[in-house]
Amino acid sequence: MVNETGEERQAVMVETSKFSEANGVKVFYAEPGVNLSFQSVSVNRPGLVFAGFEEYFAESRIQVCGSAEIAYLNSLPQEVRRKRLDAFFSKNIPCVVLTRGKSPDEDFLDIAKKHKRAVFGSEEPTSEFVNNLVHYLNDLLAEETDVHGELLDIAGIGVLITGENGIGKSETALELVHRGHMLVADDRVVVKKIKNFLFGSAPRSIKNLLEVRGVGIINVEDMYGISGVLEEKQIGLNVELVKWSDKVDRLCDKTVYTNILGVDIPKISIPVIAGRNLAIVIEAATKSMCLKSLGKNPLDLVLGNMQNLNNRQLD
Numbered sequence: 571m572v573n574e575t576g577e578e579r580q581a582v583m584v585e586t587s588k589f590s591e592a593n594g595v596k597v598f599y600a601e602p603g604v605n606l607s608f609q610s611v612s613v614n615r616p617g618l619v620f621a622g623f624e625e626y627f628a629e630s631r632i633q634v635c636g637s638a639e640i641a642y643l644n645s646l647p648q649e650v651r652r653k654r655l656d657a658f659f660s661k662n663i664p665c666v667v668l669t670r671g672k673s674p675d676e677d678f679l680d681i682a683k684k685h686k687r688a689v690f691g692s693e694e695p696t697s698e699f700v701n702n703l704v705h706y707l708n709d710l711l712a713e714e715t716d717v718h719g720e721l722l723d724i725a726g727i728g729v730l731i732t733g734e735n736g737i738g739k740s741e742t743a744l745e746l747v748h749r750g751h752m753l754v755a756d757d758r759v760v761v762k763k764i765k766n767f768l769f770g771s772a773p774r775s776i777k778n779l780l781e782v783r784g785v786g787i788i789n790v791e792d793m794y795g796i797s798g799v800l801e802e803k804q805i806g807l808n809v810e811l812v813k814w815s816d817k818v819d820r821l822c823d824k825t826v827y828t829n830i831l832g833v834d835i836p837k838i839s840i841p842v843i844a845g846r847n848l849a850i851v852i853e854a855a856t857k858s859m860c861l862k863s864l865g866k867n868p869l870d871l872v873l874g875n876m877q878n879l880n881n882r883q884l885d
Contacts, residue, residue, distance in 0.1 A: 578630060579711035581609040586688060593699075593706060595667060595690040598674055599682055606688060608632070608664055611707045613700050615639060619658050629661040632703065636669045636696030643678075652677055659685040667703075669696040712762040712769075713831055721754040721770040721803060722746055724856045728770060728803035730759065730835075731852065733811030737842055740782050742811070745849035747780075752800040753790045756780040761805065763831040768805040777801075807836050807859055809852050814843040 614631040665688040719732035755772035827834040
């Protein structure tokens with residue numbers, strides 16, 4: 571048995587119909603009223619177990635059979651073939667998918683039903699289907715959390731705007747959308763960790779909606795068109811809106827990070843004061859971060875000029 575500790579997640583139950591719809595597969599057999607249980611982000615091709623080698627078998631993975639596996643099974647004497655299929659389906663596998671338009675024969679389906687293992691079929695080439703399935707599993711099994719704030723795509727960067735209630739997050743988000751940027755989520759951001767990156771989206775119930783005090787709830791897509799919203803975005807910056815204070819770090823010469831689900835992302839704290847256009851400030855902060863990532867830090871230029879001036883005075 572293979573040790574899959576590094577790839578396994580907490581098991582997630584999925585209805586057969588939803589799995590079929592999400593992956594574009596047809597159902598050859600599924601036990602009525604029984605949901606599928608997934609906990610591995612990897613996929614297995616069971617050629618070795620069909621050949622009789624069972625010591626190293628990843629049974630928690632979805633099993634995918636392509637042309638090679640089916641051709642090998644068909645080459646075996648029927649008695650041997652049924653014995654290998656029985657050994658395969660007796661494992662605690664989530665389900666089996668046949669690719670390239672292959673259909674299970676009578677023996678295959680009978681033994682699958684005996685062990686109550688779901689069988690699906692896909693028209694896609696095996697490698698293409700496996701790639702898509704792994705993407706689906708990464709999203710389905712991703713570690714996630716809810717963050718109170720706004721998420722927007724600003725100049726191509728996913729910016730998570732946080733701050734205490736009533737500080738002006740939603741109004742600032744509305745102004746940013748008005749300036750041509752894209753809203754991902756308002757008030758509640760569902761953050762998922764996928765391959766050590768953070769991706770944010772809105773809960774389905776409030777997707778494309780934004781609540782502004784004194785105005786109510788507006789549908790951003792209806793008001794600004796499809797270019798005003800985005801379904802999901804990788805988070806690259808956290809902007810925290812804070813109350814104005816004389817102790818604000820004016821130069822911001824040290825990079826500060828916020829940690830979400832074990833991933834650090836750069837954080838900027840922006841003081842809020844009456845009359846300050848936060849949308850323009852956040853827009854500028856985002857673009858400044860992009861330039862710093864390219865090695866263009868204005869503070870380095872200032873410090874360099876000061877050093878040159880000191881050197882001239884010494885000369």
